[in-house]
Amino acid sequence: MELNLAAGFGAHPLQDVRRGDRGRWTGRAGHLYVRWSGAPDAHHDGTALRTVVSLSAGAHHDLVLEVSDRPLPEPEPADAPWRVTETRWAACVPDLAGTLGRRDARHAYAVMTGLTSPDGGTVAAATTSLPERAEQGRNYDYRYVWIRDQAYVGQAAAAAGGHRLLDDSVRYVTARLLEHGPGLAPAYTPAGRAVPDQRALDLPGYPGGFDIIGNRANRQFQLDVFGESLLLLAAAARHDRLDADGWRAALIAADAIATRHREKDAGIWELHDDHWAHSRLTCAAGLRAIARAAPRPWGGRAGGWEALADRIVAETSADCLHRTGRWQRSPTDTGVDAALLMPAIRRAVPADDPRTTITLATVRADLAVDHYVYRFRHDRRPLQDAEGAFLLCGFAVALAEH
Incomplete structure (x- = not known):
């Protein structure tokens, strides 16, 4: 075992290293306090602590590393933080007894809970600068909250159970809509501020990449975030978990769609601006969902939302219906896109609509290889040469098949 801590990206190595009671090692790395327990026979070579741990089959040995920006409290036995962790985990993660793959579903719920800030925002990932492929330049900072992803999280929690993540998602998206209205950005920091x-x-970054922070999505308009927000708020309403602020946010999102649905946007994949079919159809799905969830006195508004959804679907069908009868990506791009499965799943159009079934068949034929599904064809290269398969697209095909 080797412990080689250096704070400040390597600028401040471990110093003032001492072995204390029961063989616990303490030291400082920059402004950080460090304690390492479970390695009494380690030696410090001026840079790192090193030891050898020999275990027989089935045995275990606890190594506990504590790092803090303030003096450390008295140490506890290793099993104490384990008990606290298990207790907190059980309190945060619902049973999810009704889901298929319950163990994986609970694990996913725990991960998303851990990625959720006190303000309710769930970051897309805890990583930055991890390239998809070495030397390709496609490495990004994902430590931000995408409104679309936040809506996915909340809708999943509403469907599977566990209202904490649903409530967090609604709280976060509602706050952004109330603050920014039709200028809603695609992504924010976990605290709700602008992405740098x-x-x-x-x-140097990850091998084959380079380190970056910030994200260029901060300058984009993505129309579908309004539709996804409505889908999220409607899911909360169905569970009687949408308060007055949430309904105000729904009105803002619906009005934004009415005002902006003919504008070009960057789309779900954050490409060049176009009249993307997915963005418009997602807005139609959101309008239909909130119309169904609206309280009875809102009959006039609900009817207007359904009419607007019909109009958006008709306009999209006029300029984004391929000659074969399937949806195409945009008026200028005749290709198929796995994201075009989502609007039918969200009931923008019926599941048995010919446009739905032909799109599914085309995605399976053109974008799937050995049961892995890709987003879209970049060019004439084999799919796997252009980029990796996209996990979300595989889930979309599974949902569409269901």
């Missing part, structure tokens, strides 16, 4: 501009750091 993308810039490179003077660090």
Whole structure:
């Protein structure tokens, strides 16, 4: 075992290293306090602590590393934090007894809970600068909250159970809509602030990549975030978990769609601006969902939302219906896109609509290889040469088949 801590991206190695009671090692790395327990026979070579741990089959040995920006409290036995962790985990993660793959579903719920801030925002990932492929330049900072992803999280919690993540998602999206209205951004920081501009750091980064922070999505308009927000708020309403602020946010999102649905946007994949079919159909799905969930006195508004959804679907069908009868990506891009399965799943159009069934068949034929599903065809190269398969697209096909 080797413990080699250096704070400040390597600028401040471990110093003032001492072995204390019961063989616990303490030291400082920059402004951080460090304690390492379970390695009494380690030695410090001026840079790192090193030891050898020999175990027989079936045995275990506890190594506990504590790092803090303030003096550490008295140490506890290793099983104490384990008990606290298990107790907190059980309190945060619902049983999810009605789901298929319950163990995996609970694990996913725990991960998303851990990625959720006190303000309710769930970051897309805890990583930055992890390239999909070495030397390809496609590495991004994902430590932000995408409104679309936040809506997915809440809708999943509403469907599977566990209202905590649903409530967090609704609280976060509602706050952003109330603050920014029709100017809703695609992504925010976990605290709800603007995402900084993308810039490179003077660090080597992951092999084959480079370190960056910020994200260029901060300057984009993505129309479908209004539709996804409505889908989320409607899911909360069905569970009687949408308060007055939530309904105000729904009105804002619906009005934004009415005002902006003919504008070009960057789309779900954050490409060039176009009249993307997925974005418009997602808005239609959101309008239909909130119309169904609206309280009875809102009959006039609900009827208007359904009419607007019909109009958006008709306009999209006029300029984004391929000659074969399936949806195409945009008026200028005749290709198929796995994301075009989602609007029918969200009931923008019926599941048995010919446009739905032909799109599903085309996605399976053109975008699936050995049961892995890709987003869209970039060019004439084999799918796997252009990029990796996309996990979300595989889930979309499974949902569409269901």
